[in-house]
Amino acid sequence: MEEKIIIKNLNKEFYDPQRGTVKAVDNLSFTAYKGEIFGLLGPNGAGKTTTLRMMATLMKPNSGTIEIAGFDIENNSQDVRRSIGYMSSNTALYPRLSPREIITYFAELNDYSKENLTMRVEQIIKYFNIGDYADTYSEKLSTGMKQITSIARTIVHNPPVLILDEPSAGLDVIVAQKIHSYILDLKNEGKTIIFSSHNMGEVEKICDRIGIINNGKLLTVGTIDELRDISGKYYMEEIFVYFVKEFEKES
Numbered sequence: 001m002e003e004k005i006i007i008k009n010l011n012k013e014f015y016d017p018q019r020g021t022v023k024a025v026d027n028l029s030f031t032a033y034k035g036e037i038f039g040l041l042g043p044n045g046a047g048k049t050t051t052l053r054m055m056a057t058l059m060k061p062n063s064g065t066i067e068i069a070g071f072d073i074e075n076n077s078q079d080v081r082r083s084i085g086y087m088s089s090n091t092a093l094y095p096r097l098s099p100r101e102i103i104t105y106f107a108e109l110n111d112y113s114k115e116n117l118t119m120r121v122e123q124i125i126k127y128f129n130i131g132d133y134a135d136t137y138s139e140k141l142s143t144g145m146k147q148i149t150s151i152a153r154t155i156v157h158n159p160p161v162l163i164l165d166e167p168s169a170g171l172d173v174i175v176a177q178k179i180h181s182y183i184l185d186l187k188n189e190g191k192t193i194i195f196s197s198h199n200m201g202e203v204e205k206i207c208d209r210i211g212i213i214n215n216g217k218l219l220t221v222g223t224i225d226e227l228r229d230i231s232g233k234y235y236m237e238e239i240f241v242y243f244v245k246e247f248e249k250e251s
């Protein structure tokens with residue numbers, strides 16, 4: 001199996017005037033492979049966004065290493081950026097741009113070859129079924145349409161690794177399911193996808209492997225079946241609670 005994401009002993013601290021030093025990410029390590037959907041599951045404040053932002057080279061770790069598609073975030077950040085599509089959890093779209101313009105803009109931003117640009121944008125619009133609203137100002141779109149557009153622009157340059165921060169948070173089931181099926185399709189195309197979630201059900205449904213994160217620490221990593229075996233629990237919610245308690249016992 002080809003390693004696409006290698007994270008070793010990652011640490012990130014913040015200083016917060018009220019809480020003092022916050023260990024947002026605490027000695028976190030894991031590996032994700034080509035063609036895998038890796039879910040980072042944890043409650044609010046667990047450290048998911050901070051981890052994904054460091055992977056996307058938007059924030060530097062205090063210590064530890066991240067390698068993506070063979071490139072190191074510190075020494076080859078440019079190559080890392082070219083190799084990823086990153087969708088943040090608060091993807092604001094430019095209100096006065098249409099999906100077609102936004103997707104085109106991101107393709108240009110990522111140096112997509114000018115020659116094939118129009119064709120690629122059309123392909124993406126078709127793939128994501130955006131046609132009906134491709135030329136509408138994004139400020140007029142529904143939350144679901146905006147989210148689909150955000151995913152579309154994240155993959156327009158065809159990166160091998162996708163980093164999606166809570167891609168289905170706040171969406172109704174229909175749109176959430178659409179997004180799940182796109183994520184599964186992209187995996188079948190050989191992409192490596194890491195996404196964060198606090199939704200136990202979705203992680204159980206679409207992830208090949210799940211990393212459970214709480215208070216900045218990765219408590220366990222495994223397939224859903226492995227996590228079920230270890231915990232003796234069936235439902236993700238119970239599995240989650242099991243690992244949180246086990247971790248508290250150990251420390």
Ligand SMILES: Nc1ncnc2c1ncn2[C@@H]1O[C@H](COP(=O)(O)OP(=O)(O)O)[C@@H](O)[C@H]1O
Nearest residue numbers: 014015016022024043044045046047048049050
């Ligand atoms: N810029 C910041 N300054 C201070 N604390 C921060 C900052 N960003 C995140 N944190 C803290 O780091 C922890 C992890 O946050 P985050 O990575 O956003 O978690 P999640 O995405 O899992 O909800 C939280 O305690 C959060 O309050």
Ligand SMILES: [Mg+2]
Nearest residue numbers: 048049050089
């Ligand atoms: Mg977050």
